[in-house]
Amino acid sequence: MPRIEHSGSLPDDFLKSLGFPTITVHETFSHFDFTKPGRRVLVIGPMGSGKTEFSARVWRDAAIAQKKSEVIGRLTSTGIVDRRKVFFVRSEIDGVRFLDYPADALAYRSGYIRCGDNIARIRDSFGLEQVLADHPDVGTFIIDEASFFDERIAYVVRNHSLERGILFIFPTLILNFRRDIFNSTARLMLDIATDVIPLTAYCEHQDCMKDAFYTYRYYQVDGQECPALYFDPLIIVGGDTHKDDPRIPNYCSRCDEHHYLPGKEYTFFHLKPLGEKAVRGDEKPLFEELKALKHQVDSSALYRNLLDRYGNRADVDIYMNSVKSGCLAEKALMYLFCEQNLIGEEMLIRMVFSLDLDIDYMTKVLSDNRRPISLQQPLLKIID
DSSP states (O other): OOOOOOSSOOOHHHHHHTTOOOOOOOOOOOOOOOSSTTOEEEEEOSTTSSHHHHHHHHHHHHHHHTTSOHHHHHHTEETTEEEEEEEEEEEGGGGGGGTTSOTTEEEETTEEEEOTTSEEEESSHHHHHHHHHHOTTEEEEEETTGGGSOTTHHHHHHHHHHHHOOEEEEEEOSBOTTSSBOOHHHHHHHHHOSEEEEOOEEOOSTTOOSEEOEEEEEEEETTEEEEOOTTSOSOOOOOSSOOOOTTSOEEEEEOTTTOOOTTHHHIIIIIHHHHHHHHTTOOHHHHHHHHHHHHOGGGSHHHHHHHHHHTTSTTHHHHHGGGGSSOHHHHHHHIIIIISOOSOHHHHHHHHHHTTOOHHHHHHHHHHTTOOOOOOOOSSOOOO
C-alpha cells in the first residue's frame, strides 16, 4: 500500500475518493513524553474529571520508560536529572481526604497506585524546595492541588524547570466552587504554565449528561440539596465521602445550568457594605444581620434578596434551600475577615462571643484558610 504524506487533517472529499466512509477521527491519548525538559503542565478540570487519574497514568508510563535502554535515558535526562523518575507531592492539609488509603497512595476516585518512598506531604513552597533538594536526580514532580500552596511555589517551580530541566505536572483546580479563579496562586500557575490539559466530567445532576466544567459545592440537609452560598469559606478541608452534616459540604461536577450559586448579589449589595460600615465605626447593622442569619434567617437581608432574585423562577426551591445549611453567620463573618480583610481580629472575636457563634467550626475553617486565630473570651465591651 502506498505511503500517504499530508500536512494537517485530510479533507472528507479526499477520504471519500479513496472509498473510506465518513467517520469522525479523534486524537488518541498518547503515552506521556518525558523527553521535553522544563515543561510546566497544568491538568485542570472540576472535581471528578480525572486529574489525579491522569497523574497515575503518568506514573505508570514512567515505570515502563525506566525499563528502556540508556539511549532513552539520554533523551529523558538533563545532567543528573532523569524525567522518567517521578515523585508525587501532596498538601499536608489535604491528608484527611485519604484516610482509608495506604500512606504512600496516589489515590483517585476509582483506585490508587502506591508510590513507595517517592511521595511526600508538604505545607508550603519551602517544603517543596526541601523535597527537590532531597531528590536531586528526580526529573518529574507531580504536585497535587497546587492552588492550596502559597504564591511563591510558582516561582520555585519556574526556576527549577528552567535551570535544571525538571518537568512539573499540576493536577489542580483553577476555578473554585464560585467559578472564580481559585486564588492568586492559581493565577500565577496559569502565568507560568507551558502546557494546559483541560478535562471535563459528566454533569452529576441526575437529569443531565452535559459536559461539566465546574466544581459544585452543596450541603445535604434532611435529604435536600442545599447549594453553598457565594460567601461560603473558600477552603473547607474534608474527605471525599458523602456527608449529611449541614456544616460539612459535598462536591460534584456540574454544567452551567445545574451549577447553583446563590448569594453573590447579596454578598456585594449587602454583606460587604455592612462590613465597610462596621470598619467606619457603625457595627450595629452588621451585628443585626449576623444575628438574623444565626437565629431567624427569614428576617435577614439575605433571605429577602434570594426571594427577590429567584422567587419567580421554576427552580426557586433549590436556591432557597441554601439558607438551610449550617453556620450562616459564621461564614459571613469569616468572609469579611479572611477574604475581604475588612474587619479585624478584635471585632471578629467580639462578634463571635456576642452572637454565641460556633467556635469549633470557625477555628477549623480559619485554620484551613491560613488565618488561624485564638478564639478566647474577650474582656471587651459586648455589642448592644
